[in-house]
Amino acid sequence: MSAHAPALTDDHAHDHGHHHKETFITKYIFSQDHKMISKQYLITGLIMGFIGIAMSLLFRMQLAWPGESFPVFEAVLGKWAPDGVMDADIYLALVTIHGTIMVFFVLTAGLSGTFSNLLIPLQIGARDMASGFLNMISYWLFFISSVVMVISLFVEAGPAAAGWTIYPPLSALPMAQPGSGMGMTLWLVSMTIFIASSLLGSLNYIVTVLNLRTKGMSMTRLPLTIWAFFVTAVIGVISFPVLLSAGLLLLMDRSFGTSFFLSDIFIQGEVLHYQGGSPVLYEHLFWFLGHPEVYIVILPAMGIVSEVMAVGARKPIFGYRAMIASILAIAFLSTIVWGHHMFISGMNPFLGSVFTFTTLLIAIPSGVKAFNWITTLWKGNLQLNAGMLFSIGMVSTFITGGLTGIILGDSTLDINVHDTYFVVAHFHLVMGISALYGLFAGVYHWFPKMFQGRMMNKNLGYVHFWITAVGSYGIFFPMHFVGMAGVPRRYYQNTAFPMFDELVDIQELMTVFALITAAAQLIFVYNFVRSIFYGKRGPQNPWNATTLEWTTPQKHIHGNWPGAIPEVHRWCYDYSKVDENGEYIIPGQDFVPQHIPLQEGEEDYEH
Amino acid sequence: MTALLTISVLVLVAIAIWQMTKIFELSQLHAKKSDRGEVATDEDNKNNGILMFAFLVFIYVLTIFSFWKYGKFILPEAASAHGDTYDTLLLWSFVVIFVTQTITQFLLHYFAYKYRGKEGKKALFYADNDRLEFIWTIIPVIVLAGLILWGLFTWTDIMDVNEEDDPLIVELYAQQYNWTARYGGEDNVLGGANVRMIDINRANVLGLDESDPNATDDVIVKELHLPVGRKVNFKMRAQDVLHSAYMPHFRAQMNCVPGMITEFSFTPTITTAEMRLKPEIIDKVARTNALRAERAAAGETENIDPWEFDFILLCNKICGRSHYNMQMKIIVETQEEYEAWIAEQQTFGQTMAMNE
Ligand code: HEM
Ligand SMILES: [Cu+2]
Numbered sequence: 031m032s033a034h035a036p037a038l039t040d041d042h043a044h045d046h047g048h049h050h051k052e053t054f055i056t057k058y059i060f061s062q063d064h065k066m067i068s069k070q071y072l073i074t075g076l077i078m079g080f081i082g083i084a085m086s087l088l089f090r091m092q093l094a095w096p097g098e099s100f101p102v103f104e105a106v107l108g109k110w111a112p113d114g115v116m117d118a119d120i121y122l123a124l125v126t127i128h129g130t131i132m133v134f135f136v137l138t139a140g141l142s143g144t145f146s147n148l149l150i151p152l153q154i155g156a157r158d159m160a161s162g163f164l165n166m167i168s169y170w171l172f173f174i175s176s177v178v179m180v181i182s183l184f185v186e187a188g189p190a191a192a193g194w195t196i197y198p199p200l201s202a203l204p205m206a207q208p209g210s211g212m213g214m215t216l217w218l219v220s221m222t223i224f225i226a227s228s229l230l231g232s233l234n235y236i237v238t239v240l241n242l243r244t245k246g247m248s249m250t251r252l253p254l255t256i257w258a259f260f261v262t263a264v265i266g267v268i269s270f271p272v273l274l275s276a277g278l279l280l281l282m283d284r285s286f287g288t289s290f291f292l293s294d295i296f297i298q299g300e301v302l303h304y305q306g307g308s309p310v311l312y313e314h315l316f317w318f319l320g321h322p323e324v325y326i327v328i329l330p331a332m333g334i335v336s337e338v339m340a341v342g343a344r345k346p347i348f349g350y351r352a353m354i355a356s357i358l359a360i361a362f363l364s365t366i367v368w369g370h371h372m373f374i375s376g377m378n379p380f381l382g383s384v385f386t387f388t389t390l391l392i393a394i395p396s397g398v399k400a401f402n403w404i405t406t407l408w409k410g411n412l413q414l415n416a417g418m419l420f421s422i423g424m425v426s427t428f429i430t431g432g433l434t435g436i437i438l439g440d441s442t443l444d445i446n447v448h449d450t451y452f453v454v455a456h457f458h459l460v461m462g463i464s465a466l467y468g469l470f471a472g473v474y475h476w477f478p479k480m481f482q483g484r485m486m487n488k489n490l491g492y493v494h495f496w497i498t499a500v501g502s503y504g505i506f507f508p509m510h511f512v513g514m515a516g517v518p519r520r521y522y523q524n525t526a527f528p529m530f531d532e533l534v535d536i537q538e539l540m541t542v543f544a545l546i547t548a549a550a551q552l553i554f555v556y557n558f559v560r561s562i563f564y565g566k567r568g569p570q571n572p573w574n575a576t577t578l579e580w581t582t583p584q585k586h587i588h589g590n591w592p593g594a595i596p597e598v599h600r601w602c603y604d605y606s607k608v609d610e611n612g613e614y615i616i617p618g619q620d621f622v623p624q625h626i627p628l629q630e631g632e633e634d635y636e637h
Numbered sequence: 638m639t640a641l642l643t644i645s646v647l648v649l650v651a652i653a654i655w656q657m658t659k660i661f662e663l664s665q666l667h668a669k670k671s672d673r674g675e676v677a678t679d680e681d682n683k684n685n686g687i688l689m690f691a692f693l694v695f696i697y698v699l700t701i702f703s704f705w706k707y708g709k710f711i712l713p714e715a716a717s718a719h720g721d722t723y724d725t726l727l728l729w730s731f732v733v734i735f736v737t738q739t740i741t742q743f744l745l746h747y748f749a750y751k752y753r754g755k756e757g758k759k760a761l762f763y764a765d766n767d768r769l770e771f772i773w774t775i776i777p778v779i780v781l782a783g784l785i786l787w788g789l790f791t792w793t794d795i796m797d798v799n800e801e802d803d804p805l806i807v808e809l810y811a812q813q814y815n816w817t818a819r820y821g822g823e824d825n826v827l828g829g830a831n832v833r834m835i836d837i838n839r840a841n842v843l844g845l846d847e848s849d850p851n852a853t854d855d856v857i858v859k860e861l862h863l864p865v866g867r868k869v870n871f872k873m874r875a876q877d878v879l880h881s882a883y884m885p886h887f888r889a890q891m892n893c894v895p896g897m898i899t900e901f902s903f904t905p906t907i908t909t910a911e912m913r914l915k916p917e918i919i920d921k922v923a924r925t926n927a928l929r930a931e932r933a934a935a936g937e938t939e940n941i942d943p944w945e946f947d948f949i950l951l952c953n954k955i956c957g958r959s960h961y962n963m964q965m966k967i968i969v970e971t972q973e974e975y976e977a978w979i980a981e982q983q984t985f986g987q988t989m990a991m992n993e
């Protein structure tokens with residue numbers, strides 16, 4: 031079922047190569063070239079990440095040294111930190127915006143947007159995305175939504191502060207908290223634009239993967255990166271519209287007095303007119319997106335890790351088909367587990383049982399993936415570049431974080447740990463840190479492809495990895511114990527309960543690790559920016575990879591390949607493949623690129 | 638303390654940067670020898686492979702350290718009937734998790750160390766093995782099936798709120814930022830209520846239906862007293878935004894949702910007085926009070942009074958600026974103590990009569 035690149039696209043490439051004069055604006059700003067758009071996504075995502083992580087440092091300092099006065103608080107938070115002491119409302123706002131930015135702006139747009147754009151056309155052998163124009167619109171909508179989100183930080187009454195899940199009635203009633211006024215409106219506007227951006231992007235990825243694969247590139251020859259991006263896009267298209275409807279209904283409850291999510295409310299001395307709505311309905315709608323969302327975040331990271339790990343191990347990824355099957359299984363199951371966020375929301379306990387069942391099922395394909403990665407390392411010839419280290423690190427944090435999911439997914443056990451720091455520890459490891467590692471692995475690995483052959487400094491990469499690896503465990507491992515002690519999340523300080531007094535030691539330890547780890551990210555920023563301009567140029571295929579992107583010239587051209595698009599003759603994991611005599615297929619070279627025809631007597635992996 | 642920590646952070650960061658520049662310089666030298674540019678050399682593979690092994694040790698040490706140092710912070714023995722089952726299930730789930738964690742992290746990092754790359758070494762082309770994949774699919778299936786079944790039976794048990802065994806009926810009423818409890822009174826039946834009937838001026842703060850005879854003997858209080866050994870059926874209400882009634886010592890939690898009544902039920906098994914005599918609680922109180930004394934000695938004015946253990950109800954669903962301080966004391970006592978206490982409380986009827 032391999033699709034053929036129509037002759038038309040070839041002509042198109044020649045056109046662009048020679049006739050059009052590109053201006054600064056069409057080349058760098060309103061570019062329709064997927065490679066440029068990918069860089070735009072990456073840089074916007076990194077800037078948002080900087081803001082999100084900086085926020086987490088502020089509230090981590092408040093948690094470790096509650097009520098303490100810090101000059102930085104006053105400097106950054108202004109009126110929200112009188113005399114340098116953080117205010118309780120702004121604490122919640124910081125947590126909310128931190129969560130929103132990290133999940134949506136950094137790890138959805140920044141990760142999936144960057145690498146889907148960069149790799150889909152390059153790895154399937156296409157001149158560009160199916161629609162360069164929609165692709166450009168998608169980026170600019172993302173940009174606008176980022177700007178709106180950042181603007182919301184500056185409104186008079188403060189930004190949204192109802193948690194990243196913005197459960198009504200808290201998020202619906204401006205009198206319930208200051209952040210539920212203008213700040214919440216902007217949050218909703220920003221997310222609406224974000225969803226539009228994400229849908230345009232996803233549709234484009236799906237169409238491109240289905241229609242523009244080069245000759246010979248059957249679905250079962252696709253690199254796992256593409257499978258992951260493809261399935262991610264499908265889940266996005268299925269679930270984001272549901273969040274949009276939740277957001278619109280919430281907007282109507284807020285602005286037009288409807289009662290979708292509200293009923294029987296008495297606040298600030300008066301009864302409100304709302305009747306018959308239910309906050310639980312909102313929770314269903316939110317988590318119908320919310321849970322698939324965590325897979326939207328982690329699947330691209332899994333794809334990247336699979337690819338980088340095979341290249342780094344000089345071995346095929348173990349169990350290629352099982353990997354695809356598990357991506358599909360995870361994608362399917364991810365749409366029917368949302369209720370595990372709602373075991374004690376007041377919904378019927380029988381539903382809780384069903385969701386426990388589906389949730390623990392999803393552990394199985396996740397486990398298969400972890401085992402397959404570990405086996406991929408076995409008897410490899412591991413080239414420990416920074417990208418490879420982050421890939422191994424990702425498997426480690428994914429396992430550590432994933433295992434505690436067994437506790438949280440069990441409705442019984444969730445009763446006592448729901449909404450405590452145990453949950454915060456769990457999702458940071460399994461989703462936050464793991465996906466960030468995937469992002470870093472991708473950046474180190476494909477930097478030469480993005481920046482015309484320049485490479486990032488490897489030693490700075492090593493330092494970045496090791497500090498981050500130690501620091502991440504240092505922050506989030508002890509955090510489980512805070513949760514097991516019963517500390518609820520979204521608490522401005524824990525001083526109101528003497529039973530939490532003795533936890534202040536752990537809090538300080540975690541904050542110190544957070545500060546160090548965040549500082550280590552500056553090494554990455556430095557390395558990234560410096561390498562863009564002064565990075566050493568490596569060979570065309572620096573990691574000796576088999577996939578098509580490394581057959582394009584280092585210098586970016588519109589249409590990707592100067593001549594015809596290469597044809598594909600084999601799957602993409604022919605690393606260290608040998609003939610009957612134990613010699614490499616291509617003498618002296620431990621890999622066979624996808625565009626090299628099968629040699630005499632050689633069998634393809636997929637028969 | 639703070640200053641010390643801040644300084645230590647700065648020092649650590651400084652050391653990190655200094656180390657970094659050193660590594661950087663060293664690497665420049667190496668880079669000249671073997672010209673692989675920014676691609677890992679055998680030397681890099683060796684160093685990072687060894688670090689991978691060291692990292693495995695780090696994970697193990699961090700785990701052991703955390704248990705040794707922080708293990709005692711974990712919630713004490715459950716004080717409710719279903720709490721024991723909960724704790725046993727939790728323990729076994731943790732056993733499964735720790736075994737898996739220890740083995741998989743070992744394999745991952747050990748392989749990363751053992752198979753670090755060397756020039757000229759050949760990796761094994763090993764793409765598939767159906768048997769192996771079957772094994773590691775089926776083992777989790779079996780283990781998880783066990784945990785799921787166990788969990789589901791327990792869950793169905795816990796969530797079955799029924800009227801058997803003459804339960805005490807208590808309403809937990811949540812509002813920004815405090816809790817109120819209401820008892821059914823003599824008849825153990827809660828009077829009808831809705832926020833639309835709230836009348837602050839007449840002190841009808843929970844919106845009870847004044848014409849409902851069941852409401853007259855209801856008792857409204859700000860401290861939750863429970864007789865030990867008697868099942869309690871809680872009915873939760875919220876008046877403004879979502880809250881969550883979290884009673885960690887009883888392994889109990891349920892959200893409070895405006896517009897609906899949610900339920901949870903448990904039987905307290907240990908009184909507050911008994912709990913205070915448990916060695917782990919005595920230790921915890923001693924540790925906490927030592928900290929408090931330290932603070933007092935340092936001239937601080939807040940959170941310095943000695944603490945005595947109490948069960949507590951916390952709000953565990955973000956509800957606004959004082960979410961972090963929305964609590965109510967829970968006192969579990971003997972039947973006699975409970976009866977003496979409830980007899981002293983004013984009924985709703987009496988309160989209303991006083992307001993006439
Ligand atoms: C330096 C790294 C980070 C630190 C120290 C950190 C710390 C925290 C802490 C302590 C909370 C809980 C605050 C509370 O409940 O009171 C939190 C919330 C959260 N974090 Fe992070 N975080 C970091 C990175 C990330 C990353 C990479 C993600 C990406 C998924 C992320 C996503 C979230 C989310 C979704 C929440 C929940 C927000 C909410 O409760 O509404 N964080 N973070
Ligand atoms: Cu979920």
Ligand SMILES: [Cu+2]
Nearest residue numbers: 880952956963
């Ligand atoms: Cu509350």
